[in-house]
Amino acid sequence: xxxxxxxxxxxxxxxxxxxxxxxxxxxxxxxxxxxxxxxxxxxxxxxxxxxxxxxxxxxxxxxxxxxxxxxxxxxxxxxxxxxxxxxxxxxxxxxxxxxxxxxxxxxxxxxxxxxxxxxxxxxxxxxxxxxxxxxxxxxxxxxxxxxxxxxxxxxxxxxxxxxxxxxxxxxxxxxxxxxxxxxxxxxxxxxxxxxxxxxxxxxxxxxxxxxxxxxxxxxxxxxxxxxxxxxxxxxxxxxxxxxxxxxxxxxxxxxxxxxxxxxxxxxxxxxxxxxxxxxxxxxxxxxxxxxxxxxxxxxxxxxxxxxxxxxxxxxxxxxxxxxxxxxxxxxxxxxxxxxxxxxxxxxxxxxxxxxxxxxxxxxxxxxxxxxxxxxxxxxxxxxxxxxxxxxxxxxxxxxxxxxxxxxxxxxxxxxxxxxxxxxxxxxxxxxxxxxxxxxxxxxxxxx
Numbered sequence: 001x002x003x004x005x006x007x008x009x010x011x012x013x014x015x016x017x018x019x020x021x022x023x024x025x026x027x028x029x030x031x032x033x034x035x036x037x038x039x040x041x042x043x044x045x046x047x048x049x050x051x052x053x054x055x056x057x058x059x060x061x062x063x064x065x066x067x068x069x070x071x072x073x074x075x076x077x078x079x080x081x082x083x084x085x086x087x088x089x090x091x092x093x094x095x096x097x098x099x100x101x102x103x104x105x106x107x108x109x110x111x112x113x114x115x116x117x118x119x120x121x122x123x124x125x126x127x128x129x130x131x132x133x134x135x136x137x138x139x140x141x142x143x144x145x146x147x148x149x150x151x152x153x154x155x156x157x158x159x160x161x162x163x164x165x166x167x168x169x170x171x172x173x174x175x176x177x178x179x180x181x182x183x184x185x186x187x188x189x190x191x192x193x194x195x196x197x198x199x200x201x202x203x204x205x206x207x208x209x210x211x212x213x214x215x216x217x218x219x220x221x222x223x224x225x226x227x228x229x230x231x232x233x234x235x236x237x238x239x240x241x242x243x244x245x246x247x248x249x250x251x252x253x254x255x256x257x258x259x260x261x262x263x264x265x266x267x268x269x270x271x272x273x274x275x276x277x278x279x280x281x282x283x284x285x286x287x288x289x290x291x292x293x294x295x296x297x298x299x300x301x302x303x304x305x306x307x308x309x310x311x312x313x314x315x316x317x318x319x320x321x322x323x324x325x326x327x328x329x330x331x332x333x334x335x336x337x338x339x340x341x342x343x344x345x346x347x348x349x350x351x352x353x354x355x356x357x358x359x360x361x362x363x364x365x366x367x368x369x370x371x372x373x374x375x376x377x378x379x380x381x382x383x384x385x386x387x388x389x390x391x392x393x394x395x396x397x398x399x400x401x402x403x404x405x406x407x408x409x410x411x412x413x414x415x416x417x418x419x420x421x422x423x424x425x426x427x428x429x430x431x432x433x434x435x436x437x438x439x440x441x442x443x444x445x446x447x
Contacts, residue, residue, distance in 0.1 A: 021212050023076070028068060028184070029053060029206040040067045040097060041104050044188035055188035055201045057087060063126075065092060065104045065185035073181035076209040077155045081111055082148070084199040088112040092126065092185035093155055103127055106179050108187065109155055109164050109172075110135075111201070113147045120145035121153070121164045121171030123224075125178070129370050133172040134391040137222045144169035150204070156215055160227060163215070170219045173234065176226040184208075224374070224391065228270050228302070228439045239444035243290065243299070243427070246270045246439065252288050255327035255428060256319055261285035264431055272429070273437040274311065280433040281325035289317055289327065289426040296381040296446040299427065302439045304372050308339040309434035312357060315377060316425035321416050326430055328413070330420050331357035332377055332387050334436060347410070354387050354394045358411045362387060362394040372439075380446060 028036060031051040039046060042064025045056045055066065072094070083089050088111060095106030105127035110119050121141060123133040135141055144166035145151050154165040160180070164172040186203055218234050225232055229246030243251065247267065249260040264285015266273045277284035294315070301313060317329030333355045337343040342351045346358050354362035354375070376388035387395035397404060399420060413419040429438055 023209045023212045023214055025078075025207045025209055027207050029204070031204070034066070036069050037066050038069060039064065040102060040183075040185070041065050042188065042190070046186075046188070051204055053186060053203045053206075055089075055186060055203075057188055057191045057196050057199045059194065059197050060192060061190055063104070063190050064188040066188075067092070067095075067104070067183040067185040071181050071183055072157075072208065072210065074158050074210065074213060075155075076157075076213055076215075077153075077184065077207070079153050079206040080150045080204050081153055081202065082150050083111055083113060083201045085113070085147075087191065087196055087199045087201070088114065088189055089201040090124065090126070090187040090189075091153060091155070092183065092187060094157060094179045094182040095126065095185055096179060096182050098127070104183075104185060106182050107132075107162065109153060111145075111151075111153075111187075113145055118142040118145065120151070121166040121169075123162060123164065123172045123174050128178070131391060132176065132226070133174050133224050135171060136393060137224070137391045138171060141166065141169050141171040141221075144171060156213075158213055158215055161215075161232075165216075170216075170221055172224075173221055174224045174226065175230075175232055176224075178226075225440070230440075231442070235442070240298075240300075240442045241444065242441065243443045244272060244438070244441040251291055253291060254285070255282075255287040255289045255317070255426075256322075257286070260288065261431075271437045271439050272441075274429075274431050274433070274435060276306070276435040277433045279310065282327075282431055283433060285431050287314075287327050287428050287430050289319075289428045293424040293426055294379075294443065294445075295424040296379050297377075297443055298379075298446055299377045299441075299443045301375050301441045302372050303334055303375055304437050305334060305336055306435035308336050309436050310335050310340050310342055310432045311434060311436035312428075312430040312432070313375060313377070314428035314430065315379065316420055316422050317428045318422050318425055321419075326432070327426075327428055328416055328419070329425060329428055330359075330385075331430075332375055333357040333362075334375075334430075354389045356385075356387065356395050356397065358413065359407045360395050360397055362389070363392075365389065365392055365394070374440075378446070 043061040044064035046066045090108040092108050108124045108126045110122045112120050119135040122135040156163045160177045162174040223235050254261045311334040312331040314329035314331045321328035335353050337352045349361035378386040383399045
């Protein structure tokens with residue numbers, strides 16, 4: 001062989017291999033017609049106009065979707081979108097059609113310009129679990145969407161990780177495995193009054209990568225990790241650790257006890273549960289607390305409850321207070337508001353789900369609760385404290401202020417001197433005798 005041919009052949013091979021391994025964009029919309037797309041659900045109209053797909057709202061139609069003929073699993077999708085004033089829209093992905101009625105369900109990246117919410121780029125689980133990542137979790141992204149302009153949306157679905165961007169601004173980070181493959185769909189939202197009729201949503205430059213995917217580098221934003229009792233690499237970088245390991249009693253003991261209760265609690269399949277015992281407060285196994293004490297921290301936990309159940313997550317628990325029932329501390333209330341009588345006790349709803357129990361009522365959110373809910377408690381070094389429920393802030397207050405002391409003075413805690421003001425305290429899961437379960441309990445220190 002000619003001594004020059006071997007290097008040339010090798011170079012050609014390397015160039016071919018490099019070309020094959022480089023991500024390649026594929027156009028999902030040809031700019032001329034709706035080839036490769038089909039309408040599912042609803043009676044809104046879709047047409048191609050000037051290189052755009054234009055969706056038009058009609059009255060009294062359910063949500064309409066123009067969906068891809070193909071199903072997609074791992075991919076990177078980019079699309080440009082804009083909407084008329086007064087409506088919202090979304091881009092479905094890894095979505096399915098319900099067998100019973102063909103209803104589209106699954107992940108949706110929100111398109112919503114309304115300034116009172118500004119959740120564009122957030123992740124909604126259409127017809128299934130509701131909001132997974134409202135943009136309230138990442139408020140710096142609320143200004144990413146530009147009203148009246150074309151906005152570039154990007155979705156990365158790689159394995160069980162879902163990330164979104166609006167105009168190059170990172171918005172959402174969800175880890176979930178509910179659906180790993182499905183259709184991509186363009187939503188025209190339902191409207192039920194004349195003001196919305198004729199409003200339009202526009203899409204263009206729709207393209208996708210499905211091979212040799214290269215995710216963008218990690219950026220620091222809150223993670224919604226729906227895989228039980230796990231930590232993503234970003235959560236680890238942010239300082240989160242599992243407060244409960246998902247399998248044992250390590251790190252926990254009974255309140256006012258040296259060991260974990262020998263009855264009243266069950267660990268099974270990665271879930272820590274109160275064994276129901278008739279609704280009595282701390283009368284069976286009793287509350288459990290962390291061995292360690294915590295000051296400024298961010299705590300996240302998943303919880304679910306049976307009908308009519310009552311429980312709570314307490315913090316700054318101080319064992320110097322002795323009580324006949326549950327140990328004493330500030331409490332994130334867990335309650336079936338619709339069925340438990342305690343929801344009607346207290347003052348202005350301050351014993352309802354997510355409230356600072358007997359002190360401050362939580363904001364009420366219409367699409368809650370779902371089967372597993374995510375609670376979040378943020379305790380800042382300056383004394384500010386927040387309660388969150390499924391990605392939305394529902395309580396905000398500050399310890400040590402005149403308002404705080406006034407609230408305590410009118411509450412059931414008025415007899416406990418210095419209530420809620422310890423520098424550090426235990427975290428507690430309450431045994432109120434009802435079936436309540438916990439998982440994915442995580443904590444990090446805030447500085």
